[in-house]
Amino acid sequence: MNLLTVRHLTTEFRSDAQWLEAVSDVSFDLRRGEILGLVGESGCGKSTIAYSVMRLLARNARIRAGEVWLEDVNLTEADEDTLQDLRGSRLSMIFQDPMTALDSLFTVGHQVIETLQEHLNLNTAEAKERALGLLRQVGIPAAEERLNAYPYQFSGGMSQRIALAIAISCHPQVLIADEPTTALDVTIQAQILHLIRRLLVEEQGTGVLLITHDLGIVAQVCDRVAVMYAGKIVETGDVSSIFSNPLHPYTKALLNSLPSQGIARGQLENIQGRVPSLADRPPGCHFHPRCPHAKAICRDKAPPLQRVSDQQEVACVLYD
Amino acid sequence: MSAAAGQVANLAGRLRGWYRASRSAVVGGGIIVVLVILTATVSLYSPYKPDAMDFMAPLSAPSGAHLLGTDNFGRDILTRVLYGYQISLAVALGSVGFGLAVGVSLGLLAGYFGGAVDNIIMRPMDVLMAFPAIVLVVALTGFVGRDVSVMILAVAVVYVPIFARVMRGSTLEVVNELFVEGARARGASHLRLMLRHILPNAIAPVLIQASILMGIAILLESALSFIGLGTQPPDPSLGLMLSEGRSFMLQAPWMVMVPGLAISIAVLGFNLLGNGLQDLLNPASRSAAAN
Numbered sequence: 069m070n071l072l073t074v075r076h077l078t079t080e081f082r083s084d085a086q087w088l089e090a091v092s093d094v095s096f097d098l099r100r101g102e103i104l105g106l107v108g109e110s111g112c113g114k115s116t117i118a119y120s121v122m123r124l125l126a127r128n129a130r131i132r133a134g135e136v137w138l139e140d141v142n143l144t145e146a147d148e149d150t151l152q153d154l155r156g157s158r159l160s161m162i163f164q165d166p167m168t169a170l171d172s173l174f175t176v177g178h179q180v181i182e183t184l185q186e187h188l189n190l191n192t193a194e195a196k197e198r199a200l201g202l203l204r205q206v207g208i209p210a211a212e213e214r215l216n217a218y219p220y221q222f223s224g225g226m227s228q229r230i231a232l233a234i235a236i237s238c239h240p241q242v243l244i245a246d247e248p249t250t251a252l253d254v255t256i257q258a259q260i261l262h263l264i265r266r267l268l269v270e271e272q273g274t275g276v277l278l279i280t281h282d283l284g285i286v287a288q289v290c291d292r293v294a295v296m297y298a299g300k301i302v303e304t305g306d307v308s309s310i311f312s313n314p315l316h317p318y319t320k321a322l323l324n325s326l327p328s329q330g331i332a333r334g335q336l337e338n339i340q341g342r343v344p345s346l347a348d349r350p351p352g353c354h355f356h357p358r359c360p361h362a363k364a365i366c367r368d369k370a371p372p373l374q375r376v377s378d379q380q381e382v383a384c385v386l387y388d
Numbered sequence: 389m390s391a392a393a394g395q396v397a398n399l400a401g402r403l404r405g406w407y408r409a410s411r412s413a414v415v416g417g418g419i420i421v422v423l424v425i426l427t428a429t430v431s432l433y434s435p436y437k438p439d440a441m442d443f444m445a446p447l448s449a450p451s452g453a454h455l456l457g458t459d460n461f462g463r464d465i466l467t468r469v470l471y472g473y474q475i476s477l478a479v480a481l482g483s484v485g486f487g488l489a490v491g492v493s494l495g496l497l498a499g500y501f502g503g504a505v506d507n508i509i510m511r512p513m514d515v516l517m518a519f520p521a522i523v524l525v526v527a528l529t530g531f532v533g534r535d536v537s538v539m540i541l542a543v544a545v546v547y548v549p550i551f552a553r554v555m556r557g558s559t560l561e562v563v564n565e566l567f568v569e570g571a572r573a574r575g576a577s578h579l580r581l582m583l584r585h586i587l588p589n590a591i592a593p594v595l596i597q598a599s600i601l602m603g604i605a606i607l608l609e610s611a612l613s614f615i616g617l618g619t620q621p622p623d624p625s626l627g628l629m630l631s632e633g634r635s636f637m638l639q640a641p642w643m644v645m646v647p648g649l650a651i652s653i654a655v656l657g658f659n660l661l662g663n664g665l666q667d668l669l670n671p672a673s674r675s676a677a678a679n
Binding site (some may be wrong): 152170 | 584
């Protein structure tokens with residue numbers, strides 16, 4: 069069953085007098101109880117997808133086309149009141165920088181309770197009890213005391229646990245995690261990801277859209293993955309298929325650039341060239357100028373995602 | 389320990405914490421608290437009435453009977469200064485209170501919504517801002533009448549655009565913070581975002597401004613009364629006393645020195661408080677103060 073259905077999403081940003089497409093014709097599904105990884109380089113549109121789904125785009129951005137459905141609710145057409153009800157209850161989000169994602173003037177307890185009371189009909193004592201339980205769930209030691217602490221008294225990892233506690237407080241159906249562990253060190257990273265998997269995916273069947281640029285994280289926790297390049301999904305499928313049998317030249321190149329253990333040290337592989345800026349994306353397949361297999365047709369034609377097996381879809385003329 | 393004693397100990401601990409965080413805020417706040425208490429209760433302890441004349445003792449120097457001397461009508465200067473503070477403080481509190489309420493709301497709306505709302509609110513503010521304060525106040529009091537409430541309103545009109553601008557600026561800074569986005573992602577409404585998350589985080593510079601503008605309001609009230617547009621005789625006002633004392637500066641210098649010093653002390657108190665608030669309003673030092 070699809071929790072989140074994204075169809076032909078196109079989001080653009082205003083720059084001076086023109087609109088520039090950051091996300092072009094992106095479609096994907098997020099099912100119950102799975103983690104979908106969204107990977108790609110900086111600026112490829114990962115976060116723009118997240119903000120489009122949450123309908124929290126900046127003022128200079130707009131969704132030009134496409135639809136986003138949260139089960140039976142069309143998020144692209146929902147009004148602000150509906151969205152406010154959904155955000156934090158059925159649809160949650162956590163951010164990259166946990167230290168600034170919390171309001172520094174209020175105790176963390178206050179912020180957890182605030183969300184609980186906004187969405188659930190609880191009195192203060194009940195909400196406090198729930199908040200305490202949530203803090204314990206996400207592994208905050210001495211939760212009772214920490215409820216009255218201010219965000220600056222927490223480390224990055226602890227802040228992200230608090231953010232997670234707030235995000236899961238109303239049992240969301242969908243959690244969007246925008247680079248949730250990028251600002252954290254590796255051991256804390258593993259703990260947070262483990263928490264997301266255990267508390268949300270396994271216990272509540274939440275669907276998680278995990279945005280990251282770290283393929284290691286994808287391999288570790290995701291069920292499926294969508295690889296993005298310059299505003300488009302170029303390949304998607306389940307994690308084991310993609311890692312064992314990458315099809316799109318970009319995916320292949322990405323996996324090749326991973327430093328792997330056990331192999332003699334040498335020059336690390338990289339992808340020649342750089343990501344084109346929003347203003348001058350090449351015509352046709354956006355990847356063709358950097359692609360070792362590029363043909364003449366790639367300059368003119370941008371192939372759509374095509375199913376190549378039960379587990380995999382790819383957008384590349386090589387597999388037509 | 390009894391509950392009352394516990395509360396006193398608690399308060400003392402708090403004050404010590406605040407003093408550590410900001411000496412100037414505590415000293416400035418202390419000056420103001422003492423002034424307010426002395427002023428509010430003056431009718432209870434002063435042996436003199438502010439307008440009671442004593443023709444037997446005009447222009448008498450400070451003495452046991454008249455601690456800070458008397459004026460040309462034999463009125464007790466200390467008593468008049470304390471009653472004069474009532475008007476000064478009323479004008480300061482009233483104008484800043486009114487200016488804060490209106491200016492902060494306007495600035496918050498302008499900064500939060502931006503775009504057309506920003507323009508509709510802020511362009512008239514710019515127009516108001518273009519008038520020199522004293523001219524605007526003189527015009528308003530001259531036009532409407534000479535009364536404390538008119539003075540309050542006149543000064544408030546000058547203050548509204550100042551508060552609106554400061555509030556708009558700090559709102560713009562806060563509105564793009566991630567925690568605001570976070571609160572929005574948790575389903576907070578516009579009103580909730582503005583009142584619970586942006587206002588408390590953006591208000592600090594406004595409060596500092598407010599404290600300093602209170603001092604300036606006292607100066608404005610004195611200036612207006614000095615030139616005869618504010619408080620009218622025989623009501624006691626610091627500016628009026630300064631003005632009346634000018635003619636007797638050589639025989640009775642205390643007639644100008646005392647109200648002059650009184651104005652300075654009040655303004656100093658508000659300025660010290662304003663300077664110190666910056667440190668106190670920072671959550672790190674606030675919670676250090678609580679411990």
